[in-house]
Amino acid sequence: MIRTLRQSTLGSRLGALASPGLALLLSLTAHCSGPQTKGFPKGGLNASEANRGNTSLLQNFWCLPASQMPREELSALLRSLASQRVPLKAWQLSCLANLAAQQGLQDDFEFYPPNLLLFYNLSQVSEANCRAFIHHAAQGDTELLANLPNQRVALQHTALACLGRPHLQLSASDLRLLGVLVCDLEAPQIVTSDPHVLKNLLQCPRLTVTQTTAFNTLLASGKTQIGPPGSWNLEELKALGPLATYISPHLWEKVQEAVGLDFFRSVVAAYRASQLSRHDTMRFITNFLESKANSVSSRLKRRTGSACVRGNITAATLHDDLFLVHYDCTQLESCLGTRVLRANLDPLLQHPLPAECQRVVKAKLAQIYPHGIPEDQLRLITSLVYLYSLAEIGQWNITSGDTVMVLLASDAALENQTEAVLQKYLDHNGKVTGALLVAIGGSRLCWMSLKQIQIIQPSEFRLAGAPDISPCPQSRKDVLFAKAREVFRNTSTVGEYYYLIRPYLGGAPLEELQYLAQANISMDIDTFTSLNPFMLKNMSVDNVRNLLGQNVGDLQKARSHPNVILWMHSHNMSDLSEMGLDTSPTLPYVTNRPPNTAYPPSALIHTSNLPGNDGVAPASGSPSFHLGYLSLAVAVPSSLLWLLLCEAPSGPIGTAHKALRPWTLPMVLTQDSQTPEHQIQEQRSC
Numbered sequence: 001m002i003r004t005l006r007q008s009t010l011g012s013r014l015g016a017l018a019s020p021g022l023a024l025l026l027s028l029t030a031h032c033s034g035p036q037t038k039g040f041p042k043g044g045l046n047a048s049e050a051n052r053g054n055t056s057l058l059q060n061f062w063c064l065p066a067s068q069m070p071r072e073e074l075s076a077l078l079r080s081l082a083s084q085r086v087p088l089k090a091w092q093l094s095c096l097a098n099l100a101a102q103q104g105l106q107d108d109f110e111f112y113p114p115n116l117l118l119f120y121n122l123s124q125v126s127e128a129n130c131r132a133f134i135h136h137a138a139q140g141d142t143e144l145l146a147n148l149p150n151q152r153v154a155l156q157h158t159a160l161a162c163l164g165r166p167h168l169q170l171s172a173s174d175l176r177l178l179g180v181l182v183c184d185l186e187a188p189q190i191v192t193s194d195p196h197v198l199k200n201l202l203q204c205p206r207l208t209v210t211q212t213t214a215f216n217t218l219l220a221s222g223k224t225q226i227g228p229p230g231s232w233n234l235e236e237l238k239a240l241g242p243l244a245t246y247i248s249p250h251l252w253e254k255v256q257e258a259v260g261l262d263f264f265r266s267v268v269a270a271y272r273a274s275q276l277s278r279h280d281t282m283r284f285i286t287n288f289l290e291s292k293a294n295s296v297s298s299r300l301k302r303r304t305g306s307a308c309v310r311g312n313i314t315a316a317t318l319h320d321d322l323f324l325v326h327y328d329c330t331q332l333e334s335c336l337g338t339r340v341l342r343a344n345l346d347p348l349l350q351h352p353l354p355a356e357c358q359r360v361v362k363a364k365l366a367q368i369y370p371h372g373i374p375e376d377q378l379r380l381i382t383s384l385v386y387l388y389s390l391a392e393i394g395q396w397n398i399t400s401g402d403t404v405m406v407l408l409a410s411d412a413a414l415e416n417q418t419e420a421v422l423q424k425y426l427d428h429n430g431k432v433t434g435a436l437l438v439a440i441g442g443s444r445l446c447w448m449s450l451k452q453i454q455i456i457q458p459s460e461f462r463l464a465g466a467p468d469i470s471p472c473p474q475s476r477k478d479v480l481f482a483k484a485r486e487v488f489r490n491t492s493t494v495g496e497y498y499y500l501i502r503p504y505l506g507g508a509p510l511e512e513l514q515y516l517a518q519a520n521i522s523m524d525i526d527t528f529t530s531l532n533p534f535m536l537k538n539m540s541v542d543n544v545r546n547l548l549g550q551n552v553g554d555l556q557k558a559r560s561h562p563n564v565i566l567w568m569h570s571h572n573m574s575d576l577s578e579m580g581l582d583t584s585p586t587l588p589y590v591t592n593r594p595p596n597t598a599y600p601p602s603a604l605i606h607t608s609n610l611p612g613n614d615g616v617a618p619a620s621g622s623p624s625f626h627l628g629y630l631s632l633a634v635a636v637p638s639s640l641l642w643l644l645l646c647e648a649p650s651g652p653i654g655t656a657h658k659a660l661r662p663w664t665l666p667m668v669l670t671q672d673s674q675t676p677e678h679q680i681q682e683q684r685s686c
Contacts, residue, residue, distance in 0.1 A: 059088065061096070064521065074099060075108065078100060078108075079111045081113050088113070091502070091526040093113075094526055097119035098550055099550075100116070109129075109132075109133055117133065118155065119557075120133075120137075122155065122158045125158065130161070131162050131177060147525065147561055148554070150556065150560050178200065183201070195225060198226075212248075216247065229252075244263070247284075249291040264321070268351060285324065292325065313335045314340060318344050323351055324353070324354075329356040358387060361384065373395075373396060378406075379403055382410045393417060398424040401430060404422060404425045408441075415446070416447070417447075419448060423449070442465075442467020442503075443469070443471045453479055454483065474534075477504070481508050498519070508531065517543045518546060522551050525548070528548060529558055533567075537570040559581065
């Protein structure tokens with residue numbers, strides 16, 4: 001179900017695994033993996049076939065057949081996953097870690113993928129192996145633990161405990177041990193750490209506001225490897241990678257002008273080559289240009305108003321990587337003629353234009369094409385798509401699936417624009433194919449109209465792979481599940497059905513979940529936390545125990561997840577305790593992820609403490625982690641907040657507010673919290 005990311009041979013190590021268990025595993029993954037999915041095979045896959053280059057089979061590993069493998073074969077499989085560096089998803093890693101624990105294979109962790117260690121039962125890590133375990137696990141991607149907040153806390157708790165001493169000032173050796181786990185440290189710990197902490201921060205997918213401040217404080221001190229800002233050179237700045245995009249305007253003012261301009265050129269080139277995301281690029285552009293805002297030339301431009309003082313923009317001007325340094329958005333409007341724009345639209349849009357400049361370009365394009373932009377030009381304006389209204393999109397002619405892919409594959413198109421762009425294509429006898437769905441990404445399914453979803457042919461739907469529909473509003477998840485069930489309901493076995501339907505279970509009704517609970521499918525915790533919270537809260541303790549099967553212990557790792565909190569609060573503590581679930585107040589958690597879902601995180605915070613030795617003042621946005629107090633904040637989707645605090649809808653599943661008797665949830669909704677418009681339409685008023 002997962003698209004192949006790379007192709008290479010499995011080698012002799014995997015060939016040695018030939019057995020009925022491995023044959024079943026490879027056979028099922030070979031025929032269940034999207035986008036080639038066509039059904040299950042009649043027979044197995046032998047070792048000689050595996051030797052001829054099927055790394056993709058390992059990438060499409062799933063737990064049900066793997067659970068039937070003998071201990072030795074499972075161990076060899078884990079080693080193969082590491083040696084081949086096979087990228088696996090959280091739902092694969094969590095159940096695989098449980099299989100390793102059940103087979104007594106945890107002590108061989110040094111031979112396994114670092115990402116697998118993130119999902120280990122950390123209470124089983126011995127003190128003697130603590131440092132080696134953390135060193136290996138810290139090479140993994142902690143973003144995989146997004147749905148296991150308690151596990152992420154426990155991982156850092158274990159890591160800091162391994163240091164064996166107070167950790168307010170982390171040494172270079174401490175930092176080498178902690179690796180990417182430094183990304184969850186508080187800002188004060190970052191500032192007081194050894195300057196080599198920059199190497200750790202390079203591994204962070206993003207910095208919080210407070211971490212950004214700490215990062216700039218470190219750089220301003222001049223004590224890092226690159227010295228004070230006035231001494232920085234181009235190579236040192238490039239070595240910072242995306243981390244350099246967090247450098248503040250105040251520090252850019254201290255950098256030698258020639259060095260700063262050279263680095264600006266390198267950022268624009270990296271953006272143009274898709275080596276740097278637009279988000280990171282625009283952060284840098286904003287900071288750097290702000291540092292130049294008080295220059296003499298900038299003051300001159302402000303005094304001259306809208307007059308073109310920089311000179312008319314030409315084709316040569318647009319090929320200059322310093323174009324945005326020389327021309328702000330006001331000068332772009334004044335100095336860019338429509339004739340030059342028509343002939344040089346592509347090179348202009350290759351620059352990371354600020355939103356104001358993008359609006360200038362859109363207005364000029366409207367002058368050039370008053371009756372709608374031609375299709376060949378549509379493929380050039382992907383970064384501008386979000387600016388166009390439905391009426392304006394209605395003027396476009398979209399006859400090619402390639403045009404749809406280009407317009408929707410980027411993050412620029414918004415929700416209702418997805419439906420409008422696709423409809424223009426369908427109006428010209430276009431067809432929604434599996435290849436198109438894969439190209440534009442699974443989240444685009446969220447914004448297709450109900451009619452557009454229904455007309456997808458079952459054969460094409462099967463080819464869509466395993467789309468991530470977590471950003472979808474619940475009503476759309478329900479529709480997508482109904483479509484998927486229609487497509488996959490005639491599969492031959494429950495295991496096959498579950499493998500195919502798993503990505504869509506966020507829209508499954510209660511009856512479907514109860515059916516799966518009796519089918520011995522051992523749902524992974526990542527899928528479990530994505531279920532409809534209204535349906536989940538009505539599942540009994542026995543239902544959930546049966547549904548998770550061998551993965552039931554993972555509830556402890558996810559008990560601060562909003563959906564798990566809701567389910568726990570709908571049952572008696574005694575029942576949960578019998579299940580082996582800790583019923584003490586759940587740890588709060590703050591997500592450090594970008595707002596890439598349909599439900600923006602609300603500022604919902606409640607605190608609890610665990611006994612320990614030290615205390616470090618928390619900083620917003622990053623999980624506080626130390627031996628004294630473990631303080632995280634739960635970022636609860638606004639839909640769940642409404643569920644908890646407002647009157648629930650009537651009906652058999654409309655008693656959420658009555659189910660919170662075992663504990664209370666001390667939460668606060670800030671004035672900045674908002675509910676998406678499409679979600680408000682689905683909710684009853686409080």
